[in-house]
Amino acid sequence: EMQLVESGGGLVQPGGSRRLSCAASGFSFTEYSMAWVRQVPGRGLEWISYIGTSSTIIHYADSVKGRFTVSRDNGKNSLFLQMNSLRAADTAVYYCAREVHHYADYGLARYFYFYMDLWGKGTSVTVSS
C-alpha cells in the first residue's frame, strides 16, 4: 500500500524550531517530487514547499521563505521540513504530499500539469508560549 506518514509535530515556543519528517512507502520515492502543504485548523490549505526528485529544484511560499528548509533522503525514502523562527501563524497541520506530473501535447506545444495524488494524514504543529 502506498502511503506517507508524517511525524515530528508538537508544541513549540515562538521563535523555536521543529523538524518534520515524512516517511514514504509502497512506491518508488526517488521517482517523485514532493511537497509540503499546511492547514490552519478550520481554515484552508496553503502550499508551502516543493522539492524535486534530486533536490536540485526547491521552492517555498513567501510566508516561509528564509525560515523553513525542505530536504529529502532518497536512500531512506524520507522527506523533511526544518522549521525555524516559528510564529503563532505557523500553527497548523502539516501534510506531505506526492506530486504527480502530467504532460499534454497540443500540436507542437507541450503543457505541464501537476497535482498532489497521495497525501499523509498530517502532523500538528502548535506554536505557543
Add this chain to the structure above:
Amino acid sequence: DIQMTQSPSSLSASVGDRVTLTCRASQSISNYLNWYQQKPGKAPTVLIYAASTLQSGVPSRFSGSGSGTQFTLTITNVQPGDFATYYCQQTYYDHRSTFGQGTLLEIK
C-alpha cells in the same frame, strides 16, 4: 501572486441534487487548475486536474470546466459521501501553487 477565490463559501444540497462550485483566479491561468475534496479530519484527495480531467477512480458525477480565470466543479446526483469541503488549486507556475479558501458542501 495568483489569488484564488471560491464561491460560495458554503452550499446546502440534498442527495440527488446537481451542484456547481465556482473558482476564480486573479489572473489568467489557462487550464492549470485542480480540484480536491477534503472530509473532516482527513487529507485532501484529488478529483480533477487540468481543469477538466477526471482523476482515475473518481466517479463520473464529478466534472470540471473552465479556462482563463473562471472555473467550475459540478457534481451531478450528489451522494451522501460527497458532503465535504472542496478546494481549487492553481498550478500555473511550475511546482508552486495556491489554493482557494474552500467551499463547504453541506446536507440540506
